[in-house]
Every structure is written in C-alpha cells, then in structure tokens.
Amino acid sequence: MxxxxxxxxxxxxxxxxxxxxxxxxxxxxxxxxxxxxxxxxxxxxxxxxxxxxxxxxxxxxxxxxxxxxxxxxxxxxxxxxxxxxxxxxxxxxxxxxxxxxxxxxxxxxxxxxxxxxxxxxxxxxxxxxxxxxxxxxxxxxxxxxxxxxxxxxxxxxxxxxxxxxxxxxxxxxxxxxxxxxxxxxxxxxxxxxxxxGVKEFDQLSPAWSDLCSAVAAGSRIGVRDPKCQEVVGGWHQALDRMTSMLSRQIGEHVKVAMAAGETHDPVKRLKGALADLSGASCLKSDINIPDAAAKVQISADLQKRVLTFQMRLRAPGDRQSTKARLRWLLNQLGDADPNELHIRLAWPGSSPATQYTLAALREDPTLASSDRPEMAPHAFDVLLVRELGARFAQPRNFVTELLNAATHFYNNVAFYLVAWQARPGKIAGEKREPASVSTEGLRDQVEQEALQRTG
Structure with a gap:
C-alpha cells in the first residue's frame, strides 16, 4: 500500500x-x-x-x-x-x-x-x-x-x-x-x-465576431484592446486544437512553430500575434509536421475573411526552364483535388510573384512563363485559399473551417510534396581510378616545379 x-x-x-x-x-x-x-x-x-x-x-x-x-x-x-x-x-x-x-x-x-x-x-x-x-x-x-x-x-x-x-x-x-x-x-x-467532462476547443469567444465587424467597418485595431488579446488567445487555442487533431490523424507529433524565445516566454508570442493583428488585420502562425517537405504557414485575414494554408518549396536547380520546374511540382500534385488550390511562383530579383490556380496550370503549364520567357522561378508556394465570407466571423464556424482546412491541406498537399535536393557530382571518366604514384615520383615532380618557379 x-x-x-x-x-x-x-x-x-x-x-x-x-x-x-x-x-x-x-x-x-x-x-x-x-x-x-x-x-x-x-x-x-x-x-x-x-x-x-x-x-x-x-x-x-x-x-x-x-x-x-x-x-x-x-x-x-x-x-x-x-x-x-x-x-x-x-x-x-x-x-x-x-x-x-x-x-x-x-x-x-x-x-x-x-x-x-x-x-x-x-x-x-x-x-x-x-x-x-x-x-x-x-x-x-x-x-x-x-x-x-x-x-x-x-x-x-x-x-x-x-x-x-x-x-x-x-x-x-x-x-x-x-x-x-x-x-x-x-x-x-x-x-x-x-x-x-473533457471537451475539445470548438469555438472562439464573442470578441471574435465583434473584431471582425470592426475591421469590416474600417476601424483600427489597437494592441492594448482587451478584445484583441482575447481574440489572440482564442486563435492560439484553436491552433493547439488543430495540431492535436493532426497529431492523432497522422500518428506523429505536429507542433506549432515558434520564434526564438517564444518557447519559454508566452508573453513574447502574444506580443508578436498582437502586432500582426493590429498591423495587417491578420493572424499568422506556422506548424511543423514531421517529415513534411516544409513548414505549413497558416493565416486568417480578417479584412478579406480568407483562411490560407501554404507551403514553400525551392524549385529544382537541375532543371533550367519554367516549364520543366513547374512540371516537377505538378507531377507531385497529380492526385490532389484542385479545388481552392493555387500555385504562386517566386521570380529572381525584384520581379513580383505570379499566381495561378492549380486547375489552370494543369490545363496549360505555359501560362506560368507567358510573360517571362527568359526567366525561371526559384521557388513555389502551394496554397489552399478558402474564402469563408460570413462564416469567417462566426466563432464556432471559424474553428470548424480551420480544422477542416487543415485536414484537407494535409491530404491534398503536404502528404504529396517532396523537397528538391541536389545530387552529388559525378566522377569524371578519367578520374575514376587514382593514379599510382611512387614517393620518388612525387619528389621529382616537386623539384621540377620548384626549378620552373626559380628559372
């Protein structure tokens, strides 16, 4: 006992x-x-x-x-x-x-x-x-x-x-x-x-609807507004519920990605989210999925009432043309449901990114290079863009849509994507076998090179 x-x-x-x-x-x-x-x-x-x-x-x-x-x-x-x-x-x-x-x-x-x-x-x-x-x-x-x-x-x-x-x-x-x-x-x-008595987090507080209405009316969001802090707290709880759900679905521990210092300082994490909310009327976060090609970036835009999931992949360096690089990506998404999926291409220098629906690029891949025939993209963003309209401002429906979108994005995008990795260089034909060189031969070679430098 x-x-x-x-x-x-x-x-x-x-x-x-x-x-x-x-x-x-x-x-x-x-x-x-x-x-x-x-x-x-x-x-x-x-x-x-x-x-x-x-x-x-x-x-x-x-x-x-x-x-x-x-x-x-x-x-x-x-x-x-x-x-x-x-x-x-x-x-x-x-x-x-x-x-x-x-x-x-x-x-x-x-x-x-x-x-x-x-x-x-x-x-x-x-x-x-x-x-x-x-x-x-x-x-x-x-x-x-x-x-x-x-x-x-x-x-x-x-x-x-x-x-x-x-x-x-x-x-x-x-x-x-x-x-x-x-x-x-x-x-x-x-x-x-x-x-x-145990229940999963399933809805944001009423402050979410109030803040969405204020943003729609053109009001400025203040970081010290108690409603903003309440909304950020609810957003973080919704993300934690989402990562728990994905962890159970996948059988691996999905985690919220945090910036340096946020792991041991939740106040720093809160301040960062409040800054995003007040500056761009947007809530953002990244999550890490074990063995995924890249982290998943999530954003909720209160002004546009749009929920977005996206992953960025570096374009394959062993393919030179836009068409070849895009084909590499499209082949990975061959079984994905194109509904709500978009591809954004990042171009070298100061050239702005371009974006097309996955369905349009499947039908005509040349769209991506039509206005930039001499350039090739250096990265691709694969996005799930879900326009929620009135459902965005509804506390319970927003959480439901977030969870559904997370599962949909994993099943249609994250599960299929593989990051490009450069292959090691080949050994040239004449260098396949090392030359047999004696100690005397090496000494003679060094002496000859020394005479050439002094002569």
Missing amino acids: TELPDMCCKGEAARLFPVLSENSKEGRTLSIFLACLENVSPFGRALLGGLGVKVGARGRIDTFTEVEFKKSPGDKNNRPDGLIIVKTGKNVWTALVEAKVGNANLTNDQIESYLTLAKANNIDAVITLSNQFTPLPTHHPLSISAQLTRKVDLFHWSWGHVITQAQLLRDQEEVEDREQLILLNELQRFLLHSSS
Missing part, C-alpha cells in the same frame, strides 16, 4: 475505479487519469518528460487525490485535487495537481494559493489540467506573478494534450505490456466520452 508523504496529513491513493458521488465528475476524471499516469509506464514517462522530469526504468510514480497538508498558509481548507510524487534513486520530485472539466476555467486566486502552498511544503511544481489549450506545458492559460514561480514551477496540460499523448503512444506502439495498453485504451475511450 502506498503511504502518504510526511508533508501530508490526509489523502487517498488515486484509483482507477474511484468511489465518488455522481456530482464529483472532476474528481472522478482526475483520479482515473492519475491512476493511469502511475500504472502505464510509457504514458507517465511521456507526460512528465514533457515537463523536464525524467522517470528512469527504476523510477516510481505515486499519485494521490484530495490531499491535505500539515502546512497550509492562509486558507486552512486549501486542498488541491491531486499530488504526484516521482522517485528516481535518491531524487524525489513532487507536484500539486489542480483539474477542471466542462466549462470550468482555472482562476488566478486558486492557482496562486496553490503555488504558495507548494512553496510552504517544499513541493517542486504545480500542474493544472483543463479544457484550455496551450502549445507547450510551459505556457500557462493564466498570467501569474513571476514572484510566485521563482521557486515553484507552473505547468499546464490540456485534456486534449493528454488524449493526444495516449493516441501517439498507441499508434507508435510504445506500450508493449498488454495490461498497460488496455488501461491506456480505456483511458482514451473514457476521456473522449462526454461523461468525463
């Missing part, structure tokens, strides 16, 4: 089959999750490894629910939902857990009080779980004072992230133990059922 640590005065070991009241949906869901985290070794290693906590082959994970602590500053009824203890040799790592399900969101007051509780009891971290999406465990949905996280780390797992990790472990056959695999399957099945 697992014993409670000395810092605790009360608590229960996390149960796979918790005996709780019907109203305790939150406690039931967390207990089942923590029990699987403890008993499905690859699952625990994957999730905790994402926090930088290594659980070796001899490491042990213990989990508890409804834990009360001997030291409870402030509110004596301060009781987090769970506790995780990782023991690896002599090293011990601990974390408080706070979980929300359904429409319940995390609050600053509660999380700040748990950070204070963790510090008082020498606990290393606080982990939150909710239906709020974040791209990385180090990015938190709440803005918390840096003073509270100096000695206690703060992490966040969305329930969608938990489901995705379970799916990837199954798809990649990382769970070899039969009983553990059954537990993981049942956990995923449970979390995907409505009774668990």
Whole structure:
C-alpha cells in the first residue's frame, strides 16, 4: 500500500475505479487519469518528460487525490485535487495537481494559493489540467506573478494534450505490456466520452465576431484592446486544437512553430500575434509536421475573411526552364483535388510573384512563363485559399473551417510534396581510378616545379 508523504496529513491513493458521488465528475476524471499516469509506464514517462522530469526504468510514480497538508498558509481548507510524487534513486520530485472539466476555467486566486502552498511544503511544481489549450506545458492559460514561480514551477496540460499523448503512444506502439495498453485504451475511450467532462476547443469567444465587424467597418485595431488579446488567445487555442487533431490523424507529433524565445516566454508570442493583428488585420502562425517537405504557414485575414494554408518549396536547380520546374511540382500534385488550390511562383530579383490556380496550370503549364520567357522561378508556394465570407466571423464556424482546412491541406498537399535536393557530382571518366604514384615520383615532380618557379 502506498503511504502518504510526511508533508501530508490526509489523502487517498488515486484509483482507477474511484468511489465518488455522481456530482464529483472532476474528481472522478482526475483520479482515473492519475491512476493511469502511475500504472502505464510509457504514458507517465511521456507526460512528465514533457515537463523536464525524467522517470528512469527504476523510477516510481505515486499519485494521490484530495490531499491535505500539515502546512497550509492562509486558507486552512486549501486542498488541491491531486499530488504526484516521482522517485528516481535518491531524487524525489513532487507536484500539486489542480483539474477542471466542462466549462470550468482555472482562476488566478486558486492557482496562486496553490503555488504558495507548494512553496510552504517544499513541493517542486504545480500542474493544472483543463479544457484550455496551450502549445507547450510551459505556457500557462493564466498570467501569474513571476514572484510566485521563482521557486515553484507552473505547468499546464490540456485534456486534449493528454488524449493526444495516449493516441501517439498507441499508434507508435510504445506500450508493449498488454495490461498497460488496455488501461491506456480505456483511458482514451473514457476521456473522449462526454461523461468525463473533457471537451475539445470548438469555438472562439464573442470578441471574435465583434473584431471582425470592426475591421469590416474600417476601424483600427489597437494592441492594448482587451478584445484583441482575447481574440489572440482564442486563435492560439484553436491552433493547439488543430495540431492535436493532426497529431492523432497522422500518428506523429505536429507542433506549432515558434520564434526564438517564444518557447519559454508566452508573453513574447502574444506580443508578436498582437502586432500582426493590429498591423495587417491578420493572424499568422506556422506548424511543423514531421517529415513534411516544409513548414505549413497558416493565416486568417480578417479584412478579406480568407483562411490560407501554404507551403514553400525551392524549385529544382537541375532543371533550367519554367516549364520543366513547374512540371516537377505538378507531377507531385497529380492526385490532389484542385479545388481552392493555387500555385504562386517566386521570380529572381525584384520581379513580383505570379499566381495561378492549380486547375489552370494543369490545363496549360505555359501560362506560368507567358510573360517571362527568359526567366525561371526559384521557388513555389502551394496554397489552399478558402474564402469563408460570413462564416469567417462566426466563432464556432471559424474553428470548424480551420480544422477542416487543415485536414484537407494535409491530404491534398503536404502528404504529396517532396523537397528538391541536389545530387552529388559525378566522377569524371578519367578520374575514376587514382593514379599510382611512387614517393620518388612525387619528389621529382616537386623539384621540377620548384626549378620552373626559380628559372
């Protein structure tokens, strides 16, 4: 039987089959999750490894629910939902857990009080779980004072992230133990059922419609407008939901690409998105798909009400004409549905790019070189351009269209494209075999060259 640590005065070991009241949906869901985290070794290693906590082959994970602590500053009824203890040799790592399900969101007051509780009891971290999406465990949905996280780390797992990790472990056959695999399957099945209180992000806030209307009326977007920050937060959650969905569909971990410094600084990421929104009425992001020919660039233009997915490929350098280079690309897209797909050609120097529909170029590839017969493009952009009209401004429909477009673009473009790579040079016929040269011969050759230089 697992014993409670000395810092605790009360608590229960996390149960796979918790005996709780019907109203305790939150406690039931967390207990089942923590029990699987403890008993499905690859699952625990994957999730905790994402926090930088290594659980070796001899490491042990213990989990508890409804834990009360001997030291409870402030509110004596301060009781987090769970506790995780990782023991690896002599090293011990601990974390408080706070979980929300359904429409319940995390609050600053509660999380700040748990950070204070963790510090008082020498606990290393606080982990939150909710239906709020974040791209990385180090990015938190709440803005918390840096003073509270100096000695206690703060992490966040969305329930969608938990489901995705379970799916990837199954798809990649990382769970070899039969009983553990059954537990993981049942956990995923449970979390995907409505009774668990877990739900995927499916709509933006009403601020999205308000901002779209303001842009249509010609209003300027201010970076300090609370609605703008709310819209950017929703956009990031929608992207995280999209990458989770693609990860499950593909069986590989699709990630949001971030600029230098954004991984450890979510505020920097927020400021970058706000600058794009205020400057060009546009939201942008890139995602990385394992083994794809290039990153996928995504943009939502609030002024045009257009959603765009695109990939850029360097034109093949071993083909000289526009026709030959374009044929190389068109051959890769031979099975793609041309609906909504466009090809943009990037030309050398200051020549502006030109763009045509995939259908038009299939019918007549010479269109691409008709006005520039002496030039050849150095790169191609393959774009999915989806004009949404009124659906763009509708919070739920926009997320639906984003998810549908992501799947469509992957199936019709990203899956087929292969980046061009130069081949190594050939060995000339007369150089296929190295000449047999003696040491004496080399010495004579050097002496002759020296005499020529001095004579």
